[in-house]
């Protein structure tokens with residue numbers, strides 16, 4: 129967009145806001161900053177390794193209800209806006225931090241008034257390519273849009289009483305009206321519009337063009353010798369791709385590795401998928417995370433109980449934690465215990481580090497609608 133165009137629109141908005149809300153005086157300069165802080169941008173193409181004709185959707189524009197540049201801009205504001213929470217202290221980005229590939233550097237999440245949950249915030253890059261419609265560690269949401277409504281009314285995350293409360297609060301921020309209008313054709317704020325905009329922003333957080341992607345595209349120098357050996361193990365005798373498969377290195381399905389099993393009481397600290405299906409076999413099963421950008425997301429697992437990638441590989445090396453519900457995909461192959469050598473542990477870790485990608489990085493917009 130031309131700077132001149134920006135300035136003109138900004139000035140008009142400034143007058144409008146100034147007229148509507150005397151307690152938020154806004155100058156033309158503020159408004160220019162507002163839109164410059166979060167410009168309308170074309171929908172990005174997927175980076176190398178993601179999308180393309182062989183791996184539909186080829187681009188985000190091929191989705192059934194594709195994001196638009198306007199919904200993504202609105203969603204970006206909402207994603208980083210702490211006013212979505214009951215006491216204005218927590219935004220989605222409080223727990224899903226761009227610098228941690230939209231996960232967080234702590235074992236479990238901390239929401240409003242410092243309340244801690246029992247699970248770690250997972251990443252959500254490349255979600256448009258999820259092979260099964262499972263969201264959350266236990267898959268209790270069936271779409272990204274449905275998912276986005278959850279945290280706002282979770283008492284220990286963003287703490288709003290209900291979605292009407294969220295809608296009322298965002299409606300009171302007069303500066304948002306213009307951006308709901310440009311996204312949806314009218315200024316009305318609804319929970320469906322809020323979640324669609326946020327989910328569209330999330331969909332544009334794609335990660336690719338990692339050293340592994342470049343290697344697979346033919347640049348044999350992209351991976352170190354150790355990373356290449358790790359790759360062979362990962363897709364071969366290490367059996368990692370029983371579950372971490374496809375371009376996003378996840379089957380979007382649920383498996384019990386025994387994380388959180390207490391051998392003494394013979395119970396799980398968290399029953400995982402079982403809470404959703406009430407099917408015995410799902411006890412202690414969690415969704416396979418993508419391991420793109422995994423080096424940015426320590427500590428690991430749904431409860432953040434493993435500090436390093438090395439610790440994770442050593443855990444697999446002994447076949448997970450024995451328990452009556454251990455997944456057959458780890459049980460059968462790992463029964464003899466893989467017993468990786470120290471060198472192999474290192475190689476697998478080096479391979480996983482080569483999955484650091486680009487395309488998702490972002491920072492909070494410097495200004496928000498008032």
Ligand code: HEC
Nearest residue numbers: 219220223237238239247248249252263264265276279285
């Ligand atoms: C207080 C921390 C916190 C806040 C705030 C928060 N989340 Fe989360 N998020 C989590 C945790 C923890 C999970 C995993 C919960 C579970 O699986 O039960 C999660 C799961 C998710 C997932 C599922 C990813 C997947 O692979 O299944 C998405 C997407 C997501 N959050 C988006 C959002 C959005 C959008 C917002 C803002 C409206 C938000 N989160 C606010 C902590 C948070």
Ligand code: HEC
Nearest residue numbers: 366368370371383387414415416417428429430444457458
């Ligand atoms: C049976 C399916 C399965 C196999 C085989 C498997 N994984 Fe996993 N992986 C999972 C699941 C499920 C989780 C999450 C478990 C949890 O949190 O309770 C996970 C978690 C991880 C994590 C932590 C990611 C994060 O964001 O916390 C890493 C790293 C990982 N696996 C690497 C590997 C490697 C390396 C191998 C091969 C040695 C492997 N996996 C084999 C299913 C599997």
